[in-house]
Amino acid sequence: MATIDDVARRAGVAASTVSYVLSGKRSISPATRSRVEAAIAELGYHPHAGARALASARTQVIALMVPLPMAPGTSTLRPDVDVNVLMQFVAGIAPRARSQGYDVLLVTDDDPGAAERVWAGSTADAIIAMSVQAEDPRTEALARAKMPAILIGLPEDPHGLSCVDFDFENAGRLAVRHLAGQGHRHIVMVGPPATTFERRMSFAERIVRGMRETAASAGVKFSVVPTAARRDAVAASLAPVLDRDDRPTALVVHHEAALPSVLDVLRDRDWHIPGDISVVAVAPPSIAEQQAAPLSSIEVPAQAIGATAVDMAMAAIRGEGTSETRLVRASLTDRGSTAKPSA
Amino acid sequence: MATIDDVARRAGVAASTVSYVLSGKRSISPATRSRVEAAIAELGYHPHAGARALASARTQVIALMVPLPMAPGTSTLRPDVDVNVLMQFVAGIAPRARSQGYDVLLVTDDDPGAAERVWAGSTADAIIAMSVQAEDPRTEALARAKMPAILIGLPEDPHGLSCVDFDFENAGRLAVRHLAGQGHRHIVMVGPPATTFERRMSFAERIVRGMRETAASAGVKFSVVPTAARRDAVAASLAPVLDRDDRPTALVVHHEAALPSVLDVLRDRDWHIPGDISVVAVAPPSIAEQQAAPLSSIEVPAQAIGATAVDMAMAAIRGEGTSETRLVRASLTDRGSTAKPSA
DNA sequence: TTGAAAGCGCTAACAT
DNA sequence: ATGTTAGCGCTTTCAA
Numbered sequence: 001m002a003t004i005d006d007v008a009r010r011a012g013v014a015a016s017t018v019s020y021v022l023s024g025k026r027s028i029s030p031a032t033r034s035r036v037e038a039a040i041a042e043l044g045y046h047p048h049a050g051a052r053a054l055a056s057a058r059t060q061v062i063a064l065m066v067p068l069p070m071a072p073g074t075s076t077l078r079p080d081v082d083v084n085v086l087m088q089f090v091a092g093i094a095p096r097a098r099s100q101g102y103d104v105l106l107v108t109d110d111d112p113g114a115a116e117r118v119w120a121g122s123t124a125d126a127i128i129a130m131s132v133q134a135e136d137p138r139t140e141a142l143a144r145a146k147m148p149a150i151l152i153g154l155p156e157d158p159h160g161l162s163c164v165d166f167d168f169e170n171a172g173r174l175a176v177r178h179l180a181g182q183g184h185r186h187i188v189m190v191g192p193p194a195t196t197f198e199r200r201m202s203f204a205e206r207i208v209r210g211m212r213e214t215a216a217s218a219g220v221k222f223s224v225v226p227t228a229a230r231r232d233a234v235a236a237s238l239a240p241v242l243d244r245d246d247r248p249t250a251l252v253v254h255h256e257a258a259l260p261s262v263l264d265v266l267r268d269r270d271w272h273i274p275g276d277i278s279v280v281a282v283a284p285p286s287i288a289e290q291q292a293a294p295l296s297s298i299e300v301p302a303q304a305i306g307a308t309a310v311d312m313a314m315a316a317i318r319g320e321g322t323s324e325t326r327l328v329r330a331s332l333t334d335r336g337s338t339a340k341p342s343a
Numbered sequence: 344m345a346t347i348d349d350v351a352r353r354a355g356v357a358a359s360t361v362s363y364v365l366s367g368k369r370s371i372s373p374a375t376r377s378r379v380e381a382a383i384a385e386l387g388y389h390p391h392a393g394a395r396a397l398a399s400a401r402t403q404v405i406a407l408m409v410p411l412p413m414a415p416g417t418s419t420l421r422p423d424v425d426v427n428v429l430m431q432f433v434a435g436i437a438p439r440a441r442s443q444g445y446d447v448l449l450v451t452d453d454d455p456g457a458a459e460r461v462w463a464g465s466t467a468d469a470i471i472a473m474s475v476q477a478e479d480p481r482t483e484a485l486a487r488a489k490m491p492a493i494l495i496g497l498p499e500d501p502h503g504l505s506c507v508d509f510d511f512e513n514a515g516r517l518a519v520r521h522l523a524g525q526g527h528r529h530i531v532m533v534g535p536p537a538t539t540f541e542r543r544m545s546f547a548e549r550i551v552r553g554m555r556e557t558a559a560s561a562g563v564k565f566s567v568v569p570t571a572a573r574r575d576a577v578a579a580s581l582a583p584v585l586d587r588d589d590r591p592t593a594l595v596v597h598h599e600a601a602l603p604s605v606l607d608v609l610r611d612r613d614w615h616i617p618g619d620i621s622v623v624a625v626a627p628p629s630i631a632e633q634q635a636a637p638l639s640s641i642e643v644p645a646q647a648i649g650a651t652a653v654d655m656a657m658a659a660i661r662g663e664g665t666s667e668t669r670l671v672r673a674s675l676t677d678r679g680s681t682a683k684p685s686a
Numbered sequence: 687t688t689g690a691a692a693g694c695g696c697t698a699a700c701a702t
Numbered sequence: 703a704t705g706t707t708a709g710c711g712c713t714t715t716c717a718a
Contacts, residue, residue, distance in 0.1 A: 003711055004713095013688075013689085018712095019714085026688090028688085029688090047464060048465045050394070053712090054391065054696085055712040055714080057694075064449070074629075091411050103449075105404075108438065109441060117389060120389035121390060122695095294573065362696070362698085366697085393694085394694070396696090397695080398697040398709080400710075465711095
């Protein structure tokens, strides 16, 4: 492998000059620059990452902590949709990082000490931790090690770390605004079971708040029906609402697992979508598209969140680390499952 | 950050002794060892990865090339590529690498030059390339750079590189043999979308070959129906085949994402499994078990393949690189979704 | 605008 | 069993 000295010799300059041509940190005469560049090309020179890291104290690597969602007790992945969202994040993170000259190191250890290992060993300049839960042991570990770290998700106590997450409140506003704009005056959100709300899961509260406020200011009737996923549970939960004379003309389903059941229930009543009732899902596109009928949906903009996380990591590396929480806005993809309510 | 000299000073030994305690490359007296280990613990010392790489010419990093399956022209993931399988590989690779003291660097660039960048810059000691296609530009790039590389998949011309893959041809034979043995004379494979075949993903070609040959020699009628995953697409793709008078009595589904849709379509026709039609899935057990009815399946042992790839990469790094191709054989798990066809 | 030289923190001969 | 020392290839002062 060619070294910087080989290049320097070949170009008839000092090694430092080659370094400066590469980094652009000082001005180089056009003649010198082109000789150096020629030498680099001829030798197929690539700077040694380790040497660079050692001398500059910068690795140009971002560590990405990805919890492998293994099914408990087995050695197989949990058959969740999780995996799709995970990949979406990666699809947002990796290209953005590359575009800033950074590589991405995958850290899948469940050990919270993994982060420290990576940081203390100067293996990466910053850490992005994915799928942070309400109470996540990794959060404190990251904070304690005082390393540049970004959390994807919103823990109960961020310990002063920066976070990125989906703007659920905005998602709620968006859904209601879309439906109200089509003329709906009565909207029901089919949501996660009551226990989820009782457990102060912030995302559930946030999306409801967004919907409720927008509904109120638009003069739209709105209520929430929490339900378990099983079909009989869904049927039972929805019956009181759907049986009324002034039944809702639109449903917003924020409960992936219950989605098929909801559609079954509607089909049982022989209600057509969107002719008899409009439906919006809050779900990844892969889910929304795969239902019996494709559903208009609000998607978690995982890629945008990933890219944002990278930007925040860069800022943190540069020491511009004002700890902040950024919420990424939702967008609604119309797949034709909503329409003006029939009079 | 503490350095090896800090540790040495604190333990009252030479830096090299600390190094040897860490690497185990020469014997250390128990007394010295424990003093050094104490110093390491007290200082929270972690060796600087770059310095180590520079001095030892080993990065302890494996690069994992994962092509992000983006839908052309969009910024979303292509729905036809099995993200689950991708993650399964990762779930096999990352822990195995860690257990050997290696970290995993994610390389998602579609640029074939990415591999060379990583290798020539001494960013990784070896490269594992996933999802290798029949004719993959990356293959030649890897071979040309003469770096330790393992391909997951089977290109038309491996250019002398080692490969690991699932024995898809064997899987195809197995499926048809199983069904033909039960008396089926007309089998249809429900496969990935046409685009997958057009991109000449070798796995698709190989499983079809295995099925076709076995079918031919058993005198069984056989055809392939490529399809997208969405339910309407599946319904449309299957209709011409299922509507015929001599409809197939068995389906082999090699398309995880489409599996639910296929079952939906059969249910819509009120066809019972296996009474009215037999179904074999080529999918991970978690998927096959989770369907409306548990499906007999042939499993792609993706995790095992990933772990094997790591082992082969290690061997290659150690210079034990006899270029070889390992095909991991299929096995069929009977979950009762196939039966003798009704007359 | 360029060069010379001193490290960065570690490993691996080479000594003892 | 342990210490000494010479680099590994680069960045970045300090000089010119």
